[in-house]
Amino acid sequence: MTTSRVSTWALPAGLSRLRPEACGLLTALNERVWQAGDRVLLELVRVRVAQLIGNPGVVALAASSASLVAEQDVVDFAEQFVIDVSGTTEEMREGLTVRFGADGARELVTAIYVVEFTQRLQLIAARLLDDTLAGAPGGSSAAADFAGAAELLNAYQAAVVRSSTLDPVTTELVRLRCARTHNCRICQTLRLADSRAAGVDEDMTAKVDFYERSDLPERAKVALRVTDAFITQPSLLSGVVAGQARASFGPDELASLCLDITKWSTQKIKVALGTDGADRLVTDADGVALFGFDSGGQVTGYRRG
Numbered sequence: 001m002t003t004s005r006v007s008t009w010a011l012p013a014g015l016s017r018l019r020p021e022a023c024g025l026l027t028a029l030n031e032r033v034w035q036a037g038d039r040v041l042l043e044l045v046r047v048r049v050a051q052l053i054g055n056p057g058v059v060a061l062a063a064s065s066a067s068l069v070a071e072q073d074v075v076d077f078a079e080q081f082v083i084d085v086s087g088t089t090e091e092m093r094e095g096l097t098v099r100f101g102a103d104g105a106r107e108l109v110t111a112i113y114v115v116e117f118t119q120r121l122q123l124i125a126a127r128l129l130d131d132t133l134a135g136a137p138g139g140s141s142a143a144a145d146f147a148g149a150a151e152l153l154n155a156y157q158a159a160v161v162r163s164s165t166l167d168p169v170t171t172e173l174v175r176l177r178c179a180r181t182h183n184c185r186i187c188q189t190l191r192l193a194d195s196r197a198a199g200v201d202e203d204m205t206a207k208v209d210f211y212e213r214s215d216l217p218e219r220a221k222v223a224l225r226v227t228d229a230f231i232t233q234p235s236l237l238s239g240v241v242a243g244q245a246r247a248s249f250g251p252d253e254l255a256s257l258c259l260d261i262t263k264w265s266t267q268k269i270k271v272a273l274g275t276d277g278a279d280r281l282v283t284d285a286d287g288v289a290l291f292g293f294d295s296g297g298q299v300t301g302y303r304r305g
Contacts, residue, residue: 009026009122011125014129021163022259029153033110033111033114033115044071045075049112073095124229127237128258157263158296159297160259160263164259166256168192170219173216177231178227227261
């Protein structure tokens, strides 16, 4: 692995210090994606993502115009994924499946997610915690236990859940803001059981869509401002908003907030593939299904409220 390649997924030192397990797994996930994937294709995606989210630190590696033309369909798919994943069409999905096969298409969409959200995490966490990039943390020693990127992504998500220190109210509001922005059908139908027990009812969750005009606590509004910047345009995280975030949350909570947003945004993979249907969920009178996580960070299942 070259030094220049490692630097593309180096994480802010403050985040790596606070969350070494999750950051190690994310590093291993990036390594796996780039080892297994088409490097020219992923480089085109990486640079286009950087352009779309305003990542000034990305320097494009040399790529011929012929490569760009040949891979334009994948670049177009990546653009849709980044800008508005819910606008992904059946024609776009079919194009990937015809070219790469069902498994290959799923692996490519997972790689696009990893390339996109590693960059988003770099930008936002650096603003909130530490403005320097560390040398990439060593990949998790457990990474060899996982066969592919999907398994590593699951391990990363579980580590994020296990280490999160955000309160259940903030967690649920952030999760739903991600779900509604990405228009994930299944995630919009789900509710965290811990947040329901903490008093998050449907009246409160409805305010996520217009939170700035709502009576939600200021702490929640700040978390949602950070969320919006993270999943849409990082430039929205102004100095004012960053200051509000540091005044409202401690460093450990900010690390959790950043990593939680990446976890909740894995739903974009299902939305892009059209596998985010909620038809099989057993819902309650409010039309929602409760879920939670076990001590290992794995989903415990869905149940009636």
